[in-house]
Amino acid sequence: MTVSTRIPVLDVLRGVAILGTLGTNIWIFTDPRGPAGSLISDGPGFFETLLRTLSNGKFLALLTLLFGIGLELQYRSAKRRGERWPGWYLWRAVLLLAEGALHYLLIFEWDVLMAYALVSLLVAGVVARTDRAVRVGMAGAAVLHLVLITLLTLAGIDGDSGLSAYPAAYADQVSGRIEHFWEFRSESILIIPLTILLFLGGSRLMRAGLFTDTSAGSRLRRRLTVLGLGVGLPLNLLTAFAGPRWFFVDRYVCAPLVAVGLLAALTALLMRSTGSPRLAAVGRTALSCYVLQNLLCAVLCYGWGLGLADRFADLRPWWPPVAWALVSALLIVASGWWLRRFDRGPLELAWHWAWRLPQRQGAVSR
Template identity: 35%
Template structure:
């Protein structure tokens, strides 16, 4: 994912943005482990019930995190695709193809053993389509990204309206999470693998088009020279943040509220609104974060987060491993044991560990373990 040709062509802001995306992904994924009994495991799922503090945490996480940071990760994947495509490396198409194949294999292993919500298989499939359209013009990329996002959003919203018009619907059964019935490692594996096999087609069919849209948008940004070699001006970043964040977060708050009400129709409507609003929030977050990086505290924070972003593939898989060790039968088995308001605190602690570990690994080895293995597989040589 973040593995580039050489450190000399790295863009620090891109690495820092990847580090930010990793934090947001962890804040969303943790609920599938910490609260696997909740509907769909997600922070906003299920009817509004329980303690007010629990409802507030779910609402805030759904509003500010859900759907935004996987999208940022996907934008950066598309950005990195163009950097690799435009490199002087011989046989670039073959290299990218082997990377995608390796990601697919890693994704299957990750989904079966650690987290059924794996994104790597979807990335591999959508990335193959991106590779097939590598000569597409920048304007066509923008049009494709917009059309896919609008189409998916309208399709889901239309389906929701039909369900709501048909009458009340139940809230649906809770999804089996990796922490469910997992007092032992064997039970943890069985629960996760069973869920992965059941939901993989729907995950690919839903997330695949959205990932492809984000890939095209990220590729278009790279082709336009955004962040290469310099970030946009402060005025541009302020304008983007001011224009994108208020409406995007307003719709996201409505989406989170609807998702908490329960029922198939409202849940579908919330999903459709999330698809429409998340690109605005994601772009607004990126602009605001790039503004922060221009301050003295922001520069220090950016350097720390860039280390995690440089080895984002290792850290993405490492997050699932940490969550399994904390919440499932692979480790301490704390699923449904941690009060919901404390879950974000756990996330901050785990992410801090990742930041520290990333810098130790980079200082010692110069790259992450998964990135090193992927590089050897793709190049068939220990070094680039």
């Protein structure tokens, strides 16, 4: 999608989602047990539970919905150009998979890019099918997801990874990611049905007029806001304080429901305002900011860097939000500075070059 056809609201929403995912990941980076620490603590206090609940699962789900919306926009763009679908989009997915694999191996155990790439390969063709076919696919994914979450909850599994902390050396951390590949990829595998549901849901919300300034679009935004914030948020708070046993329901059922409400409420707010250029800059460089925020947190927190996770262990739960605010501020400043000089983020530029390269070579050979 070219700059001239961008939807400004989506740029801001991506910026919110990127900084929001950092709000969840910061608790992993700052865990004194190291990157193998669970997504939840053993018996967290009231304030830590509340602070974690503000972001846990919601912005990952929001980012997933936005990825589905982006998939729909790519499909529309291909149709306008008269291109075969999914066509070159599959090459985009392969590049994203390679990017995610490097991100996982070198920086962050809980990378989401690999999962997005694999699921996009699965659903790219479904987006072009009839509404009935898409609804059937969404229903099947929803049922499978709820069955999995129900079984895990009834089994009393609380989401703790059970892995021990890594040694401080960077090379040992990389080796650990290879050795414990399937453990660290377990969340991505578990939420494949949810990811399919949110991808297709984002596509269909785009088609339903979520971003249009019409009465139908306004009604859709109001209904989704009531569903997500009026129903999902109270359930989210209830499960968050109900104990570790409800971890999966909290993160993978209630939080995505809240994310739908956030998407609708923020869209309605942004359509009545001038938006936020600073957050839009983060959204326009979303891939670069996602990788950079994790790299910065790794340098700050891990033993091979400044080791602040261990040094400030006694300052939890207060220092992780401070770290989140500082890294977020740096991303906002850096993305704005970069876009005053370039039209894409640094990783986006490299990624776009790699995507166009085989197309150029094909054109030359013809």
